[in-house]
Amino acid sequence: MLSHQASTIITIIFYAGSTLLGLWGMLNRKTSWQSAGCWLALAGFIFQTLTLALGFHKSFPSGLSAGAYLQMLAWFLGLSGLIIWLKLKQRTALTFATPFCLTLFAMSIPYMEQVIIIPQSVQSSFYFLHIGALFVSLALLAISFIASAIFLILEHRIKTKRGVKGFLQDLPALAILDKLNGFGIIISFPLYTIGLIVGFLRAAPVYGSTFSGDPKEIVTIIIWLLLAVIFHNRLARSWTGKKPALMMIGIFLLSIFSLLVVNTIMPSHHAFIRP
Amino acid sequence: MDNDKDIFLVGLNHKTAGVDIRERFALTTLCNKEQWAIPCSPNIHENIILSTCNRVEIVACGNQNSKTELLESWASARGSSVDELKPYIYTYTHEEAVRHLFTVASSLDSMVVGEPQILGQIKKAYKMAAAAKKTGPTLNRLLHKAFSVAKRVRTETSVASSAVSISYAAVELAKRIFGDMNAYKAMLIGAGEMAELAAKHLIHAGIQKLYLANRTYAKAESLAHEFNGEAVNFERIPEYLPKSDIVITSTGSTEPIIRAKNLSGVLKARKNKPMFFIDIAVPRDIDPDVNAIDNIYLYDIDDLKEIVEENISNRQDEAQKAKKIIDEEVDVYFNWFQALELQPTIVDLIERNEKLAAAELEYTCKHLNLDDSTKKSLEVMLHSLLNKINHDPLMYLKGENNHISAIERINTIQQVFGLNK
Numbered sequence: 230m231l232s233h234q235a236s237t238i239i240t241i242i243f244y245a246g247s248t249l250l251g252l253w254g255m256l257n258r259k260t261s262w263q264s265a266g267c268w269l270a271l272a273g274f275i276f277q278t279l280t281l282a283l284g285f286h287k288s289f290p291s292g293l294s295a296g297a298y299l300q301m302l303a304w305f306l307g308l309s310g311l312i313i314w315l316k317l318k319q320r321t322a323l324t325f326a327t328p329f330c331l332t333l334f335a336m337s338i339p340y341m342e343q344v345i346i347i348p349q350s351v352q353s354s355f356y357f358l359h360i361g362a363l364f365v366s367l368a369l370l371a372i373s374f375i376a377s378a379i380f381l382i383l384e385h386r387i388k389t390k391r392g393v394k395g396f397l398q399d400l401p402a403l404a405i406l407d408k409l410n411g412f413g414i415i416i417s418f419p420l421y422t423i424g425l426i427v428g429f430l431r432a433a434p435v436y437g438s439t440f441s442g443d444p445k446e447i448v449t450i451i452i453w454l455l456l457a458v459i460f461h462n463r464l465a466r467s468w469t470g471k472k473p474a475l476m477m478i479g480i481f482l483l484s485i486f487s488l489l490v491v492n493t494i495m496p497s498h499h500a501f502i503r504p
Numbered sequence: 505m506d507n508d509k510d511i512f513l514v515g516l517n518h519k520t521a522g523v524d525i526r527e528r529f530a531l532t533t534l535c536n537k538e539q540w541a542i543p544c545s546p547n548i549h550e551n552i553i554l555s556t557c558n559r560v561e562i563v564a565c566g567n568q569n570s571k572t573e574l575l576e577s578w579a580s581a582r583g584s585s586v587d588e589l590k591p592y593i594y595t596y597t598h599e600e601a602v603r604h605l606f607t608v609a610s611s612l613d614s615m616v617v618g619e620p621q622i623l624g625q626i627k628k629a630y631k632m633a634a635a636a637k638k639t640g641p642t643l644n645r646l647l648h649k650a651f652s653v654a655k656r657v658r659t660e661t662s663v664a665s666s667a668v669s670i671s672y673a674a675v676e677l678a679k680r681i682f683g684d685m686n687a688y689k690a691m692l693i694g695a696g697e698m699a700e701l702a703a704k705h706l707i708h709a710g711i712q713k714l715y716l717a718n719r720t721y722a723k724a725e726s727l728a729h730e731f732n733g734e735a736v737n738f739e740r741i742p743e744y745l746p747k748s749d750i751v752i753t754s755t756g757s758t759e760p761i762i763r764a765k766n767l768s769g770v771l772k773a774r775k776n777k778p779m780f781f782i783d784i785a786v787p788r789d790i791d792p793d794v795n796a797i798d799n800i801y802l803y804d805i806d807d808l809k810e811i812v813e814e815n816i817s818n819r820q821d822e823a824q825k826a827k828k829i830i831d832e833e834v835d836v837y838f839n840w841f842q843a844l845e846l847q848p849t850i851v852d853l854i855e856r857n858e859k860l861a862a863a864e865l866e867y868t869c870k871h872l873n874l875d876d877s878t879k880k881s882l883e884v885m886l887h888s889l890l891n892k893i894n895h896d897p898l899m900y901l902k903g904e905n906n907h908i909s910a911i912e913r914i915n916t917i918q919q920v921f922g923l924n925k
Contacts, residue, residue: 258662383680388795390807392814393680398665402683403778467775470799 233283237338240280243273244331251324256396263320270314270327274307277334284341296341301360302488303333305368313372313409319401322409325375355431363424366417367484373413374481377474380406384471407469410477418460425453444496448487455480509549509845510911511642513601514571514578514593515561518615521592523557529589531555534581535629537636541581547573550640552633552647554608556625558615563605565642571595602646602837606830609650610657611664617819618664623654645840653833660829663822666815670808671701673815674782675709678750681780681801684710691715691748692733693741694755695723698784702752703731715748717741719755742766746773752782753789764793771799782808842910846901849914852923853901857894861886897921 251266253259281300310326313319379400386393387403401409428449433439440446459476462468516529534541535553542551542562547570554561564574572586579589596604607613611622630647633639639647658664667673682688690711692703695718703714714733718724721737728735736744741761745751755761762781771779776799783790783804795802865886869879901917903910918924 387677387680387801390803390810392811402679403681405683467777469776470778472798 231279231283233280236276236280236283240273240276240334241331243269243276244327244334247273247327248331251320251327255321255324255399258396258399260320260399263324266327267314267320267323270307270323270330271311273327273330274304274311277304277307277330294341294344296337296339296343298360299333299337299340301364302367303330303337305364306330306333306371309368309372317405317409319405319409321379321400322372322375325379326372329371355427359424359427359431361424362420362427366420366424367488369413369417369420370477370481370484373410373417373477376406376409376413377477377481380410380474381471381478384474403470407474410473411463411469414456414459414463414473414477418456421453421456425449445487445491448483448491452480452483452487455483509565509642510567510598511563511565511601511646511841512571512595512597513561513563513604514574514595515554515559516589516592516594517559517561517613520594525592526557526560528584529560529578529582529592531560531578531581535632535636537632540636540638542574542577542638544638545570545573550643551638552629552643554626554629556622559608559613561608563601563643563646565640565646599834599838602841603830603834605646605650606653606833607827609654610826610830611654612657612823612826612830616668617816617823618668620664623651626650626654642841642844646837649833649837653830656833657826657829661822661825663819663826666818668812668815668819669701670784670805670812671698672705673808673811674702674752674784674803675705677801677803677811678706678780678782679709681778682749686710686712688749689713689715689747690750690752691717691736691741691744692727692731693717693738693751693753693761693789694719694785695727696754696784699752699754700727702782702784703733706750706752707731711750715744717744742770745770748779749777750780750782752784754784755789757785757789758787760791761789762794763791764797767794767797767800771797784808842903845910846914849901849917849923850898853897853917853921854894856921856923857890861890 247266247269249266250262250269254262254264254266277300281297281304284297306326307330310323310330314323380403383393383397383400383406384403385391386397400406429439432441432446455476459468459473459480463473516526518526521529531541531553532555533539535555541553542548542564544551545566548564548566550566551562551564551574554563562574562578564570575586575589575593579586604613609623609626611618611620614622626647630639633643667676678688679685685706688711690703690706690713692699692714703716707714714728714731715736716724716727716731716733717736717738717740718727719738721735724735724737727733745762745767751762753761767779771777778799778801781790781794781800781802783802786805788804790802790804792802792804794800865879865882868874868882874882897917897920901913903913908916
């Protein structure tokens with residue numbers, strides 16, 4: 230029987246192998262190596278799913294470890310990359326997503342035992358809808374972020390006539406990257422909205438009011454507003470290209486700030502680390 | 505020794521002969537099953553004719569002294585004489601012939617380095633020769649090796665990866681912007697060789713629709729007929745701009761026909777979908793400020809020329825890498841080829857010594873009246889002795905650590921051991 234520890238090590242090996250093969254293949258323009266990296270990412274994802282299944286529930290339902298949160302984020306990110314690879318036949322998103330999956334997964338290990346007790350009143354399906362919707366949304370934003378960053382690099386080179394050379398020649402066309410950006414926003418915004426509404430609805434009975442001025446709530450609302458702007462403009466005003474790409478980069482960086490700084494340093498009822 | 509089994513190549517190409525000479529000595533219609541310009545003979549065992557617009561080359565396996573015979577066949581097939589043909593001819597033998605063939609197949613000897621057609625032409629030439637039964641084990645192996653070398657060069661170097669013509673560079677850029685061309689439409693404004701070539705490349709890339717606008721509507725109609733597109737009246741261009749993702753301009757206008765100020769409405773009508781303008785005209789047809797607009801990309805003839813020049817220089821750099829691959833593969837082929845040459849002599853030498861040993865053993869057994877077990881021991885001893893006796897001549901024959909040619913080595917062994925009696 231596969232132990233949690235063995236599954237963790239295998240996941241790291243697969244993700245590390247995928248990262249090395251994928252990036253090496255992409256930079257050296259060896260598509261077969263990059264494809265092999267994608268298959269390793271799939272293997273890593275399967276083992277990560279096993280790892281989650283084996284260890285996720287240890288402190289459940291009374292609490293969740295900080296490591297489990299990071300692992301979930303890595304899992305959703307890996308899932309999004311895999312969907313784009315398998316459905317849209319684009320390896321690049323997965324090649325870029327895998328190093329993030331590896332980093333998040335590796336970062337999660339020391340925090341697996343650090344269980345955050347979830348208040349009794351919050352332990353309900355609403356809580357998991359809140360977390361699940363926001364994490365899927367964040368993973369899609371990560372994919373959009375990757376697509377946007379590549380878009381801006383390529384767009385700049387084409388616009389300024391600097392030529393598309395080396396491995397950049399193998400990256401997807403601008404139109405495809407823009408489509409990925411749009412795909413990420415159009416799906417992640419409704420999910421983000423659901424996650425947010427559920428969170429606020431549950432906040433009232435637990436914390437006494439819907440909005441308590443918690444730093445996490447403030448940053449999340451800012452992110453939601455920015456997402457709403459981009460979502461509206463993409464659908465209603467046909468925003469394409471550079472503008473949404475730049476905004477998406479800002480939104481994702483803010484989300485990372487929210488996850489890594491607000492959740493760990495600032496006093497918040499969303500804090501991963503409790504005194 | 506099979507002294508007359510060497511590989512050689514004679515030919516002329518765009519570097520040694522002008523187009524009139526290449527036309528005069530072309531063998532395009534004389535290399536098919538029904539008619540073959542170079543007959544096989546006791547001196548020419550196998551041959552393949554490669555006749556394209558840039559080169560006529562004959563790769564043959566046989567006695568390399570039969571080159572004159574080959575040239576005579578070639579010249580007479582074209583109703584000419586060897587003296588007329590000779591000034592334009594280059595000849596390669598043995599390793600150099602193989603290296604040249606690999607270089608040609610890898611498109612390093614082409615007028616445009618890295619162009620893809622040559623490999624297809626060699627494949628066709630080989631197919632024709634095989635159908636006409638002009639190939640044998642040596643050339644079969646050589647040509648298959650040439651195909652694999654060309655493939656290796658293509659995959660391991662970037663010798664063929666970038667566009668080296670202005671029209672193709674424009675289409676490559678369009679692919680960087682739009683990806684798959686099937687969902688996109690293009691408009692060609694004006695005419696001209698380069699613009700029409702770009703339109704052809706776009707059609708080849710799978711463009712969904714091509715609009716053709718010209719000041720002379722009849723010309724637009726004729727181009728539309730040629731490209732299976734839709735003719736557009738010159739005055740109605742603004743109406744068609746929002747429908748076009750790619751616009752190629754090549755008019756004789758002295759003033760820009762598309763200005764930045766006209767395009768904001770066009771983009772709005774297109775819901776901000778990107779547009780790619782390719783301005784091949786001199787003076788330019790499109791206001792350069794157009795490139796400053798978001799989601800619009802403009803390349804003029806100088807921008808495209810710069811890309812092409814850089815790509816050509818990159819291809820030259822990559823060609824150096826490709827030459828190393830070719831050198832490696834020539835060695836691999838020659839190891840096989842030499843083994844093929846050496847095989848009959850190796851077999852003769854071993855058989856000769858085995859026969860001598862067997863005769864001596866029989867003689868000894870007859871006179872000494874030996875029992876079976878002693879006979880067996882003697883046989884084992886003789887077998888071991890033979891292996892030791894054969895070792896040095898075989899090593900010499902295989903040419904390990906010496907620089908004597910295979911032909912000379914074979915001759916020496918045959919003379920020393922009397923194998924050719």
